[in-house]
Amino acid sequence: MKRIIVFCILTSFIFSCGAKKVAVKKKTSKPKTERVVIKKEAQNSRVNEGVDEVVNGVQVKITSVDEYIALFKSIAQEEMRLYGIPASITLAQGILESNSGRGRLAVEANNHFGIKCHDWTGDKIYHDDDASQECFRKYNDSKYSYRDHSLFLSQRSRYAALFKLKKEDYKGWARELRKAGYATDTKYPDKLISLINRYNLHAYDAEVLGEVYVKYEEEIGDFSMYYVEKGDSMYSISKKFNISINEIKAWNDLSTTSLNVGQKLKINKNSKDAVVSSSDQNASAKMTAVKRSHIVEKGETLYSISKRYNMTVSELQKMNDLKDNALNIGQELQVNSTN
Known part of the structure; x- marks a missing residue:
């Protein structure tokens, strides 16, 4: 009887220990599995849904x-008025640097220009760039990223040469940015210029500058490069430069008169001195226009005077041996007769 009682006690003790071990094992494994699942769900949600960035508080x-x-565009134009940086350049850089506002730095940090921390004391975000987990500035609103971009360029001596350029010379600004070390990509200027021409961003510069705006044309040898704008046609360009359509086609190896916005066209700078065919009698009449004098009045600019006499600013400058756009009240200018 004693053996039976001892056997029962031992059996009961062994069974209770085994049950405790199973219970402990289940208790420790369940939370570990849940933590892993929750972490994965949170990451997937962030990737799929994205995070809205803030623009002017919205x-x-x-x-x-x-x-x-x-x-x-309005933010870039305001920065142009305050700091003198072409709105076209600022917008093109923003598009390129932030992937049109869809890059991680723009979405999570409202940072549109990839400006790193340096001496920054505000919020930060870490992101892989030239090196792993570099420090970048984080803003509460994207408009502050635009302001910081203006300050970044205007307060550093390495970019001083930029502000000696004309505000409408976006091609010069694009090249000087690369030269000053803003970007290491050798194609950086071409990318900015391409974006500006494709989306007609220089129109926002013209809105800010008003009548003083002068479109810059790139010169290569005996040719100037003209960028096709919205609304341009082969006919309108031929009339603008007093040349024939056939000449434009020949200089640019074109078989048709079809054009695309942003397309580059070579225009011969000496074309106005060439013999014009009988089909271009109107252009010929303009080329042989009689010269007359104009006395500069208050409020007049080279642009307004050139329009008055059906000339281009470059023609007016060449006729009067002018090196820049500066004028003085009472100054005498040689102009084409409108009669």
Whole structure:
């Protein structure tokens, strides 16, 4: 009987120990599995849904370049008025640096220009760039990123040469940015210029500058490079430069008169001195126009005077041996007769 009692006690003790071990094992394994699942769900949610960035205090989600331009053109123009940086350059850099507002730095830190921390004391975000987990500035609103971009360029001596350029010379600004060390990509200027021409961003410079705006044309040898704008046709360009359509086609190896916005066309700088065919009698009449004098009055600019006499600013400058756009009240200028 004693053996039976001892056997029962031992059996009961062994069974209770085994049950405790199973219970402990289940208790420790369940929370570990849940933590892993929760972490994965949170990451997937962030990737799929995205995070809205803030523009002028309003949360937005940008889906295209056109949306980006519509949101930031006014901000870029205000920065141009205050700091003298062409709105076209600022917008093109924003589009390029932030992937039109869809890059991680723009979405999570409202940082559109990839400006790193340096001596920054505000909020920060860490992001892989030239090196792993570099420190970048984080803003409460994207408009502060635009202001910081203006300050970044205007307060550093290495970019001083930029501000000696004409504000409408966006091609010069694009090249000087690369030269000053803003970007290491050798194609950086070409990318900015391409964006400006494709989306007609220099129009926002013209809005800020008003009558003093003069479109810059790139010169290569005996040719000037003209960038086709919205509304241009082969006919309108031929009339603008007093040349024939056939000449434009020949200089640019074109078989048709079709054009694309942003397309580069070579225009012979000496074409106005060439013999014009009988089909271009109107252009010939303009080329042989009689010269007359104009006395500069208060408020007049080279642009307004050139329009008055159906000339281009470059023609007016060449006729009067002018090196820049500066004029004095009472100054005498040689101009084409409108009669």
